[in-house]
Amino acid sequence: MVDGQGWTGLGYRSWADATQIRDRLAAGADPDAELDWSDTPLHRAAVSGTPEVIALLAARVRDVDALRAGRTALWQAVDNSRHDNARALAAAGADPWLPMMSGWSPGRLALAGPEPELFGPPPPGAGLTDAERDAVAEARRLIAALGEIWYDGIGLACVAGLDAAEVVRRLDATPVPEAEATGAATLDIVGVTDVPGGCVVTQPWGYAPQQPGVLGLVSVGTRCYGLYANPKSGNQGSIAVDGAIEGWDLHPGGWAGEGDPPELVLAAYLYRHRAEAYSCAYAGLRLTDPRAVTGPPDAWVRLPERDWWAWP
Incomplete structure (x- = not known):
């Protein structure tokens, strides 16, 4: 549903229907209306519409570069890989090099994507x-190394600069035979694996690695990123730096928010829908294959009994 000002009742696919959009405009729908989620019709069409719809709306709006939630419609098109709509917006006068989103512009963002010549030379x-450029190259390498991962319910803690032995020591964990761990589905058993740049703590069936007590202990003197691929509500991320929980209920593999620092705006674009790769990249882990995530780990260990949600 879209709220008010002549656009009520439009669904996601409606924005690709040029006849319907043309009829709405002819009936007096406001091309500059503020829709739900702070979108304008042009912002919505940049993601879900077509170049024909873009042309219809862009010819009627007051400002083709109007900002909503810190971004223009052109940003939305680039950020969602709708390069056809991005070209239509640029042809209608949208500025590819207008800074927004912590200094990024749609044009600079496109330089990091699959079609860097979208708007010509910067x-x-x-x-x-x-x-x-190094971040772009590493993202492509890491995503290729991990491949497609569809592990609903998995929990990870990506720890920078520590090996598995040190992580186990900090957690006061004890070894568990693989035969006992496999299929256990108990929250006190996790896997640990050494990887270039640090260590991955994993639990294929639960959220234990990103509990605040785990993140707090393993992040002292370093940093880590926790992930729980919640089957009910989607990916949930968390950040711990030097023993302090600095971010919670984040959305790895999702979209950047207005006010995010520049490096996270880029990371959100590079690792879209790749939550596991995003989590590893945040901690500077340079995995060469998916085993640390998908298993089997280097070792299974049992966490001691304590309230791992309490930290410090």
């Missing part, structure tokens, strides 16, 4: 930095 000073 203006002086608007290209990617060396660090950003």
Whole structure:
């Protein structure tokens, strides 16, 4: 549903129906209306519409570069890989190099994507930095190394700079035979695996690795990213730095928010729908295959009995 000002009743697919959009506009629908989720019709069409619909709306709006939630319709098109709509918006006068989202512009974002020449060469000073190009290359490598992962219910803690032995020591965990761990589905058993850059704590069936007590202990002197692929509500992320929980109920593999720092705006784009890869990348882990995530781990261990939700 879309609220008010002539757009009520439109569903997701309706924005690709040029006849319906044209009829709404002819009946007096406001092309600059603020819809639910702070969208305008043009923002909505940038994601769900067609170039024809983009042209209809762009010819009627007051400002083709109007910002909603810190982004223009052109940003929405690039961020959602709707390059057909991005071209239509640019042809209608949208500015690819207008800064937004912590200094990024739609054009700079496109430089990090699969079609870097979408808007032609960047203006002086608007290209990617060396660090950003490195981040793009690493994202492509890491995503390819992990492949497709569909593990609803998995929990991870991606720990920077510590090996599995140190993580086990900090958790005061004890070894568990593989035969006992396999199929146990108990929250006190987790797997640990050494990877380039650190260690991954995993639980194929639960959220234990991202409990605050686990994250707090393993992040002292370093940082880690926790993930729980909640089958009911989607991916839930958390950040711990030097023993402090600094982020909770985050959305790895989702979209960047207005006010996110520049590096996370880029990461959200590079790792869209790749929550496990995003979690590893945040901690600087450079996995070469998916085993640390999908198993079997280097070792199974049992967490001691305590309230792992209580921290500190």
